[in-house]
Every structure is written in structure tokens, then in C-alpha cells.
Amino acid sequence: MKSLSLPLRLNCLLFASLLTEPSRAGGNDSQQTGTLDAGGARASSANYSQTASVGVLGSRASNAGSNLISKPGFIGQLYEVASLKLSASPATLDEGGTSQVRTTATLDDATLLHLSGGEVKWRVLLGPVEAIDTHGVVKFRNVYQDSFASIEAGYQGRSDGVRFLIRNVGDDDSGIYAHDNIPDLWQVQNFGENNPRGIASADPDGDGQNNFFEYAAGLSPTNAASRFTLEIADLPESAHQKALLLSPRLEGRGYFLESSTDPGAGFAPLTNAEQVDFGTIRLVLDPDASMPHKFYRVKISLP
Template sequence: MNLIDGMKRVAFLTLVSLGGVFAQSSGGPYAISAASLDPAGGRSTGGIYRQDTTLGATGSQAASSTSYQGAAGYPAMLRDAVSLLALPESAPEAAATQLTLRQVLDDGTQNSVSPAAATWNVTSGPASVNAMGLLTAQAVAIDTNATLQITFSGLTSPSTVMVQNTIPDNFGAYASDGLDDSWQVQHFGLNNPLAAPGVDADGDGQNNLFEFTAGLLPNSHASRFIYFLEDVPGQTGQKRIVFQPALARRTFTLLKSTTLLPGSWQPVPGAVTTGNDGTQMLTDPAASGGRAFYQVQINLP
């Protein structure tokens, strides 16, 4: 198939014609109107251009500009890269992750690219990346995006990798103190001494470790764990502890002591319950044996 245009330089796009199929080619300063082609091929013209197609032997289409698009579904469709994508799109904190690279084309498809063939930079976020695309993530308190700048084959493109908070207690000054870093940053910001586990930041008599475990607000005096002891109606010799909030993901166990001495606290048999995001009760069925003291033990996995 030939397309003749005097002495002008031409670019070629391969087409195959099938019965009842037509296509329009355009790009640069030329256009050939859609034409219905019979099963054996045919000719389509537009202005000073002529297009011949055949079935069987490979045909061709000429153009005076390389900035054109072919119709989807035809052989030799020309595609342009529009962006670069680093994968995976998330990586664990405090670890190294090998990134792969995809070239995203204007038809929505992707091509694999060797990471070593590209130039990598981190423009923002808690990570670094080397020339081979190996990403090293820092510790984070919450999921945080790292923005990359990647250059390959003349195209520079941003890409984002989310550094995930996979280790709850390893961030900065808050590391290894028994409290989730995300909780401390949420309520106290960065590097605040009031976020320490033993501090009662709001002066309500319950320290940060207790308020974290119970699911309270550590900087609100009104956010407190409330409980009281009462007789069980209709059950002589039984007492129960009523308490709130009993938040989900927590287990509550009733402990009993008759002396208050260290090591004297013992679980009341059967007095264990789980949180229901409301009010809960724990019952001592043998509370008639004289003076006793109770504690509610809260466990958060």
C-alpha cells in the first residue's frame, strides 16, 4: 500500500482492511475521511492524499506528521508514554522495598521498564531511593505518602508510594513507650512530653497509658472511665461492677482482693466480658464473704 505526496517526508502506519470496516486517519495537517472498504481492500483519498489497503499482504498508511493516532484494534497502532508508575504503590515503614517501573501509555496500556534504566528521586516524604529503584522507608506514626520523581526516555513523571504505619510503637521520641505512635501524634503532636505514658495531661486522675487502653481522650477532663459497685437485684450475696465506656477490641476482667496487698488481686471466676461500645457489667457471684475490693482490668491487644 502506498501513499503518495510528492517529495514530502512520510511516516507509515500498518493497517489491515476487513469487509464492512472503516477508519479515519488524522494527525498534523492532514485528514482522510472515513471510507468503507470491501473484503479485498480498497482506496481512500482525501485532499492530496491517497490510501490503498489490501487483505493478506501488509499495507501501509502515510502521514506528513508523526504526531498522529491510529484506530484502536488495527496492527501497528502508534502509542505515546504519558506517565511513569512505580509499583508497589505502598511499602512498609522502616524497611527496604524494591520498586518496579511501568510506562503508562496513552491508550491505557502499560509497558514494563527496568528500574535501572530510569533516574529516581524522592521529592517529599519519609523515604529515600537509590539508582536501582530500591526504596528505603523511614519510621512513620501514620500512613504517609512519599512522592517520587522518575525520568525515563525523555519523560519525567511523579509517582506516589504510601509508607504504611506497620509498627505501632517505633516513631521518634514516642518509640517503645507502650502507646501507639499514631494515638500520641493525633492527640499531642510531635515530640510533646505531655504524651508520655505516665502523664495525666488533662488532670482527670487517669494517665495516658490508661486512657489509651480504655479508648479515652487524653486531653479532655470530661472523657473518663466511670464505674460503680452495686448489689445484683434479686441475687443475695452477689455484687456487680457497672462501667463505661466498654469499647470494642477490649477485654474486661474483674479482679478481687481482700487486703489490697501487692499480688493479692485475683480474677473472679467467670467474670470476663468484651466491649460493646456502651455499658458493661461484671458480676461476683460470691460477694458475701466479708470486705473485698475490686478492680477492672482492661486488655487491648
């Protein structure tokens, strides 16, 4: 029994010595190893630090081709992003729609990292982008004409962008100009986007005719001299007739004269009248204008 006691003591001493981490010293500095394990870790002194890995347990392993890669251990989790790639589905869509944008980072060892929308920093470069949520879903506003949009994502010093085509599918659905019976494009061309001076009821040029009427009559809503007029002229040789001159008369529009002897009772279409056009002026002869008071109005229609 005594012959076995010495080897047992030696084994215990040897095992104990392996658990005691030696210090490493140079001429000017020393490092006491802080960690010794199967995966390795970071150890440091006052003057330097070291990231270590023991054996193959910190190496890369793959058992599912390019789709699944395992990199265990502290060293295996260190990486740098080599590039970033955005993809959008769909990239062409109708106004008011959404698109799913996916962000993929290619790492320095050629592995891929799929990032959520909340992990990247988004930047709108161009176009009617309303919002980008944490899942990478991009919401677009309504537009007044087919428009491009562009966004960019950044992650760890790398960035990439993606471009969209937003199709205009409604003529009267953009911003504060929506649903006012005036095409959005006409309002944007005259006032820019979402300008209160461009709404249907506004009269920015102060000529007494609002934007809706000026659009219908084919006028300039920013020029007070651009007005629709209806003049009544006497005919000396025919006292019971009146000459009505309306201007401007434009092609593609319909002009319908109505009359009344009592505006409070309403108007009715002018009957038995004759008309002739001289360029942008229309002359209408009312054969029944002998009463003391008679009122006229014009209705303008578009195709």
C-alpha cells in the first residue's frame, strides 16, 4: 500500500500545478493570465492585452453547407463587416403602398449576417418615403406623378442603398390637395407641394375667383389679370335683346348660360339663344331680354 502513495501524491501535485496559471514576464513587463479555458478569452495587464483561443474549440466548423456555420468560442464571435447589401420586394409599387427591405452584411470571412430593420441606421435620400419600421418595412406617401424614392442603410461603417419606383394611380389624392376635384399635378405646378395657397377654396391672386373655378375655366391662379368675365351689352337697334360676351372661351370646355328674373328662385337654362365664337370670345344673343331685371350665370364643364 505504501508503494502506491507516492505516485498518487505526484499526480495530485501535477494536477494542482496545471490549475495554477503562471505569469508571463519580459524584460519590461509581465502579464498574469486571467483566463485559461477551452474557448479562450481576453487577458490583460497594465501595458497590453491578449485575446487567446485554446485548440480547435475556437475554430470554424460547418455541417450544413453555406447555410449554417458555427463559430463557437470568444474568438469565433469576432468579425468585421466587409460589405452591406439591401434588397427590396417589391421595388416598383403603387402610391401609398409598402415594400419589405432586407439588409444582409457580408463578413470578413465571407459568412452572411441578416440584420433587422432596427439594427441599421436608415437615411431617406429621395422621394415620398413616409416611414421605415423596425422590421424594414418602408411605407410610401401618395404622389402626384410617377416618382422615384431612394433610401440608404448603414451598419458598422458600411452602407448600401436601394431605389423604388412609385406609380401614381390617382389624380386627386396627394397631401392637402386630396379629394378637392382639382388634379394634384395642376396644384403642384402652380403652388408646389402641400401649399395652403393651393387648396381649392383659396384665392391667392385676389381676383375674386378661387382656385377651383380658375382650374375649371383654364385660368392662371397666380395672376389677378387672368379672370373669366361675362359682359352684358345693349343692342340699340333691338331693345328687347341683349348681347352676352363671355371670355375666355377655351377648346375642350363646355359653357352653359342660365338666366333668372329672381336669383332666389333659382336659374334655368337660357333658351332660344344664338351664339357665335370669335377666338376666345363667345357672343350669345338673348332674344328675350325685355324685362327690367334679368340675371345670368355661366356653368363651365370639363370632359
